[in-house]
Structures are given as C-alpha cells and as structure tokens.
Amino acid sequence: MFSSFTNAVFRVTLVVIALSSKCTASNTCKGCTDLDELTFEKLVKRFQVTIVKFDIAYPYGDQHEAYSRFAQDVYHIDDLLVATVGIKDYGELDNKNLSQRFNVPEKLPSIKMFLNGDTTKWVDYPENAEVKTEDLKQFVRTNSKVYIGLSGCIREFDDIASEFVKNYSTKMYETALAKANKLIEGYEDEKLKSTGKVYIILMKRVVEVGLHYVEEEKQRTEELLGKKISSAKRQEMLDRLNILKAFEAPDKLAKTEL
Incomplete structure (x- = not known):
C-alpha cells in the first residue's frame, strides 16, 4: 500500500513539474522587458515610447506570440521599449497595484502605450482588437513619432x-x-x-x-x-x-x- 501511495505521489509530482516547466516556457517573450512595481517608473521614463502588455503571470497563445514577434522586429529601435507586466490574482498579488493604477480591465491582455516617459497618461490598444504583429507596428506608427517600417513601404x-x-x-x-x-x-x-x-x-x-x-x-x-x-x-x-x-x-x- 505504501509503495502504491509513493508511486502516486511521484506521478503527481512529475505532472506538477511538467506543468510548471510549460508555464515558464510559455512566459518567454524574446525582446521584451519585464516590469514590476519597482522598475516600471524607472524604466518607462527613459524612453520616448514604451508599449506595455499587461497580462496574466504566465501568458501563452497566438496573441502572446504575436507580441513577442513584434518585440523582436523592433528591438533595434533605441527610442522604443517593449515591455510586459505579469499580473497575479492569487498569492502575493504581484503587480495588482499597477493594474489598478492604469485601469487595466479584467479581460487580458491589455496593451497601453506611454509617450515621452509620462506615466500619467497613455494610449490604449483597441480593447476588442486581436493582437497582431503588424497591427502593433501600425499602432505605434499612428500614435507616436517613432517610425517602424512595414514590408513594401518607403x-x-x-x-x-x-x-x-x-x-x-x-x-x-x-x-x-x-x-x-x-x-x-x-x-x-x-x-x-x-x-x-x-x-x-x-x-x-x-x-x-x-x-x-x-x-x-x-x-x-x-x-x-x-x-x-x-x-x-x-x-x-x-x-x-x-x-x-x-x-x-x-x-x-x-x-x-x-
């Protein structure tokens, strides 16, 4: 009986480890900078344009991948910071105060753009619009002075x-x-x-x-x-x-x- 119980615990442990690894991998956003309560103000004020994706702590899926591709495509633009803020609604409620400060809706992700280091106002990415790489580029182009070239354009x-x-x-x-x-x-x-x-x-x-x-x-x-x-x-x-x-x-x- 003890052996069966031990084996069951071992299997559950493996599942937990696997899920944990999956969450960690899905959180990868190459080209993105993770911000929290301590670093948000310090970093945002240093850039002409900062675009921030407020999302769950371990985001995944097509929209997260599109945001990551966007970050990689624009990494060479010195005046643009692409960032993420992971919000937890459990445990220590990480970054919950940031979500309240910037009126982040319950439906995530929520993307906001800050201009000239000013964190008292921002521009919202259309709430019901799907997050797409090219649309994110156009969002920045339309609402800031940062130029992001698109395929086929001069x-x-x-x-x-x-x-x-x-x-x-x-x-x-x-x-x-x-x-x-x-x-x-x-x-x-x-x-x-x-x-x-x-x-x-x-x-x-x-x-x-x-x-x-x-x-x-x-x-x-x-x-x-x-x-x-x-x-x-x-x-x-x-x-x-x-x-x-x-x-x-x-x-x-x-x-x-x-």
Whole structure:
C-alpha cells in the first residue's frame, strides 16, 4: 500500500513539474522587458515610447506570440521599449497595484502605450482588437513619432502620405505630388521607383474619390488575399495593404489620463 501511495505521489509530482516547466516556457517573450512595481517608473521614463502588455503571470497563445514577434522586429529601435507586466490574482498579488493604477480591465491582455516617459497618461490598444504583429507596428506608427517600417513601404513616401491625409486639400495634394515625383527622379532602383508610383496612384484616387477610398481599397485588397493567387501576387497585395496604412487618418483611440 505504501509503495502504491509513493508511486502516486511521484506521478503527481512529475505532472506538477511538467506543468510548471510549460508555464515558464510559455512566459518567454524574446525582446521584451519585464516590469514590476519597482522598475516600471524607472524604466518607462527613459524612453520616448514604451508599449506595455499587461497580462496574466504566465501568458501563452497566438496573441502572446504575436507580441513577442513584434518585440523582436523592433528591438533595434533605441527610442522604443517593449515591455510586459505579469499580473497575479492569487498569492502575493504581484503587480495588482499597477493594474489598478492604469485601469487595466479584467479581460487580458491589455496593451497601453506611454509617450515621452509620462506615466500619467497613455494610449490604449483597441480593447476588442486581436493582437497582431503588424497591427502593433501600425499602432505605434499612428500614435507616436517613432517610425517602424512595414514590408513594401518607403519611409519618405510614408511621411508624404501621412502629411497628405492629415492636411487633406487640393493644395496639399499638389505639394505632396511634387515631393513624390522629385523623390522618384532621384531613385536609380527601379523597384523603388515602382513603389513610389503606387503611393502617387493612391493619392490621386483619394483626390478623385475621397478619403473613404482608403478603407474601400483595403477591403478590396483583403478580399483578393482571400482568393487563390500566386505567392508573388499575395506579397504584392500584402505590400499594398501596408502602403495603404500610411494613408490612414489617426485612429480615434482612447487616450486616458490619471
């Protein structure tokens, strides 16, 4: 009887160890900095932009992996800190006070962006939006001065498109068109020239149809991606979607202050 009991305890111990190891592995977020009550203020104030994912103590799944990929993609940007805060609702309630301080909802994860080291206000990642690597990049691009390049995009043309949309007018279009054409003339690489012309075509269509064209074109492009197309055509459509993001008006995201 004693032997059976010992074996049972041994098996349970192995299961606990295995689960513990799984939790530890799933918590890995390469490129992320773990913050807590002591380090939060100290580190956030040192960066122009800090994006923080408040989550359970041992996060896992597609959204956590997407956040980790985002952190790895932007690790080279000195002005951007990608961080995580693990919240425990048991035991010593680690970081529970941080979740209360920043109005973190019960539904996790919750992602917030802090600008210029100011922890008294922040920008919330859309609560009901799925956490995706490219969407996180766009979230930072739209709401800060940190530039994150997307596949198929050219920074100078992204800046032209963004300025064109923010100050949309016929005069702005003429100014943007002149800048774009001048850039294209200076390129020797045919691929850069071709990409630059895509931006010009999109600006022209916005002038002809209106700002709503951007969303309509995004939907059309996404529909094409849902069909059976070649890998080359798929990449072309993905790059077009990224270029269209440069034409999006600033999101009406919830900006919160303490």
